[in-house]
Amino acid sequence: PEATVMSWRGMKGGIEAAKLGHEVIMTPIVETYLSRKQGDPSVEPFGPGILRLRTCYKFEPVPEGVDPKYILGGQASTWTEKIPNYRDLEYMTWPRAMAIAEVLWSPKTTRDWNNFAHRVEQHFKYLDSDTVKYSRSMYDPIITAVKGNDDSMKIEISSEMPGLTFYYTFDGTDPDNFYPKYSGTLLDIPKGASEIRVIAYRHGSVTSRQINYLLADLQKSLNK
Numbered sequence: 001p002e003a004t005v006m007s008w009r010g011m012k013g014g015i016e017a018a019k020l021g022h023e024v025i026m027t028p029i030v031e032t033y034l035s036r037k038q039g040d041p042s043v044e045p046f047g048p049g050i051l052r053l054r055t056c057y058k059f060e061p062v063p064e065g066v067d068p069k070y071i072l073g074g075q076a077s078t079w080t081e082k083i084p085n086y087r088d089l090e091y092m093t094w095p096r097a098m099a100i101a102e103v104l105w106s107p108k109t110t111r112d113w114n115n116f117a118h119r120v121e122q123h124f125k126y127l128d129s130d131t132v133k134y135s136r137s138m139y140d141p142i143i144t145a146v147k148g149n150d151d152s153m154k155i156e157i158s159s160e161m162p163g164l165t166f167y168y169t170f171d172g173t174d175p176d177n178f179y180p181k182y183s184g185t186l187l188d189i190p191k192g193a194s195e196i197r198v199i200a201y202r203h204g205s206v207t208s209r210q211i212n213y214l215l216a217d218l219q220k221s222l223n224k
Contacts, residue, residue, distance in 0.1 A: 004072070008033075015063050018070035027075040031059035032100060034078040034092050039137030043209045045091070046082050053120075053138050054160045056099035057113055076100040087133045094127060094134035095120045114162050139208040141166055141198040145218040146186055153215075153222055154186040157198055164200040164207065174210060175199050189215060 004023045007014025014024040026032075029049075036051035037044040044050075061074035076097055083089050098120055102111065117138065127134050138160040148154045157166045166182035167175040170193035182198075189196075194215055200208035 006075070008077070011063055014071075015066055018066045021070065023070055023072050025072050025075055026061040027077055028059075031055055032074065032076045034076050034096050035080070035083065038092070038096065038135045039140045040142070040211050042212060043140065044137065045088060047092075048082075051096070052160055053096055053099055053117075053135075054113060056096045057103060057111070057116060059100065059103050060108060061104060062108075074100070074104050090133040091135055094132060095123065095138070096135075098123065117161055136208075139164065139200055139202075141200050141208060141211045143196060143198055143211055143213045143218070145222040147222060148186065152189075153219055154188060155196060155218070156186055157182045159200060159208070161200075161207075164202050166198055166200050168196055168198045170196055173197070176206075177201050177204070 004025065005014060005017035006025045006027055007017065008027045008029055010028050010030065011026065014026050014028075018024045029036075030051070033049075033051060035047055036049045037047035038052060039050070041050070056076075059074070062068050062071045078089065078092060080089065083092060099116070102116060120138070124134065124136075140159065142158045142160070144156045144158070146154050146156050157168065159166075165177075167177055167179045168182055168187070169175045169179055170190050172195060173179075175197055176199065187196075195212060196215065196218075197210060197212045199206060199210045
């Protein structure tokens with residue numbers, strides 16, 4: 001009867017426990033496990049699944065329909081079986097720990113993703129001054145396969161960080177800001193293309209890592 005429940009397999013167990021009168025700590029794996037990859041698997045260290053910065057920021061530890069008095073709080077967890085050294089641990093922690101901190105320590109009504117993202121940028125200079133290793137995955141292009149009206153595969157490009165411009169190629173060369181610019185509309189795939197490569201710019205300078213995706217792999221994700 002006195003048990004406190006740590007809900008890590010998702011929110012459901014915590015919700016059920018709270019409704020039975022147990023105190024709960026919310027630490028669902030999909031939103032708070034910092035041992036997961038922060039972005040595209042092609043450029044990230046090994047990790048089970050993906051947990052982007054914005055997903056951390058969307059985490060709400062007090063679910064609808066649950067008495068808040070039973071939710072003690074939340075927790076971010078970092079399991080180090082696949083984290084080889086301290087520098088890699090820093091990389092996996094920052095800036096996602098900032099997002100979890102704001103989610104747990106501020107009212108839901110004050111949260112604003114765009115505002116938070118720009119404030120995170122301001123904190124990067126402090127991390128730099130302390131030589132802390134951190135992730136800049138928030139700038140990386142996110143390449144998504146989308147089914148068109150004619151059932152053909154089309155490409156959508158986005159990112160977590162607002163205000164970026166994307167340049168892409170389908171011909172196997174590495175893009176820069178002299179290549180085609182993504183306009184925000186879905187991309188048709190040129191005949192014979194086998195790969196898309198994308199890079200993000202802001203204010204005329206490269207701000208992301210280049211993301212390369214085989215179209216065959218995108219097709220697999222579309223068929224799931």
